[in-house]
Amino acid sequence: MRRARRPAVVAAGLAVAVALAGCESTQDKSAAIGRRAKQVTREKGLRIGARNTAVVVGRRVVVQDRNGVAAVVELRNTDARGQAGVPVALTVRDARGRSLYTNTAPGLAPALVSVPVLGRGQTVFWVNNQVTAAGRAASLDVRVGAAQGRAPARVPRIAVTGLTPGSDSDGAFAKAVVRNASHVAQRQLTVYCVARRGGRIVAAGSAFVPALPAGGRAPVTIFFIGDPAGATLEAAAPATVLR
Numbered sequence: 001m002r003r004a005r006r007p008a009v010v011a012a013g014l015a016v017a018v019a020l021a022g023c024e025s026t027q028d029k030s031a032a033i034g035r036r037a038k039q040v041t042r043e044k045g046l047r048i049g050a051r052n053t054a055v056v057v058g059r060r061v062v063v064q065d066r067n068g069v070a071a072v073v074e075l076r077n078t079d080a081r082g083q084a085g086v087p088v089a090l091t092v093r094d095a096r097g098r099s100l101y102t103n104t105a106p107g108l109a110p111a112l113v114s115v116p117v118l119g120r121g122q123t124v125f126w127v128n129n130q131v132t133a134a135g136r137a138a139s140l141d142v143r144v145g146a147a148q149g150r151a152p153a154r155v156p157r158i159a160v161t162g163l164t165p166g167s168d169s170d171g172a173f174a175k176a177v178v179r180n181a182s183h184v185a186q187r188q189l190t191v192y193c194v195a196r197r198g199g200r201i202v203a204a205g206s207a208f209v210p211a212l213p214a215g216g217r218a219p220v221t222i223f224f225i226g227d228p229a230g231a232t233l234e235a236a237a238p239a240t241v242l243r
Contacts, residue, residue: 045106046113048089048145054079055086055118060140061201062092062131063226067171069101069137070129070204070225072194075144077118082151084242086115088126091141092133100133111190111208116240117151124238127192127204129225156182156239158212160191163235165228172224178209178237179217186212186241191220193235195228203228209237 058074071090077083092101103113110116112128131137163176174193180186189212195203203226209218222235 046087046089046104046108048087048143050146052083052086052144052146054083055144057142057144058123059201060142061204062137062140063202063204064133064137065171065225065227067223068129068225069131069133070127071131071140072201072204073126073128073140073142074123075115075118075126076123077121080120082117082119082122082153082155083147083149084117084151085148086118087145087148088114089143089145090128090131092131092137093139093141094135095138097139098135100135100137101131103128103131110188111206116190116238117155117242118147119151119155124236125192125194125201125204125234127194127206129204129206129223152242155242156180156184156186158182158186158189158237158239160235160237163193163233165233172203172228173205174222174224174228174233174235176207176220176222176235177217178207178212178220180212180214182239183214184239184241184243185214185216186239188240189237190240191222191235191237193222193224193233195224195226195231195233197228197231202226202231 056076061072063070090103159179159181161177165174189209191207193205203224205222205224207220207222
């Protein structure tokens with residue numbers, strides 16, 4: 001049974017050296033996260049028109065293990081203002097350049113096709129760990145489209161704290177607490193997490209929080225694709241409700 005996995009550096013980051021230890025994570029918990037995430041869908045497939053020239057695409061990485069494939073994209077906003085709802089189109093290819101997966105099909109959750117907010121001058125790692133590729137992934141093509149709107153000068157801050165690595169028979173994960181450090185209630189939050197070892201991204205994962213009231217907090221479990229052993233974790237949750 002394949003573990004269902006969902007959705008850096010984003011608004012608030014946390015780093016910790018990984019020393020994996022046993023914990024109580026299960027396939028059922030992971031699958032439940034995926035099911036909740038899919039409740040929010042797009043009726044139409046993703047379509048990218050004019051390229052977003054203000055967003056620079058940095059590292060593009062695919063990681064793969066027995067649980068699936070995750071795509072990690074580094075995005076930097078060079079605009080003098082923040083951007084909201086930035087669409088990101090992916091094409092995962094094999095070593096021969098053949099397309100294995102694209103996120104342009106209808107029915108995908110918003111977190112799998114866009115970044116909710118990019119602050120002024122901000123660099124983020126965006127993770128799509130619901131890549132359904134039949135074959136060995138080798139490369140990643142990325143197109144970033146025009147933002148749906150402008151972000152406010154002060155974006156609600158969502159903090160990720162207490163990041164603690166672990167593992168079980170299904171693989172590696174990290175536990176954390178997500179806290180809404182703003183006065184704006186949040187919906188459909190995604191926590192992105194990447195593991196870096198020697199400058200390389202070796203694993204990635206995400207977690208989903210359906211709702212988080214102003215000042216509220218919620219525990220999350222982030223399931224990884226790839227091997228984060230001995231790596232440094234970075235996690236954050238960009239705000240989805242900006243005003």
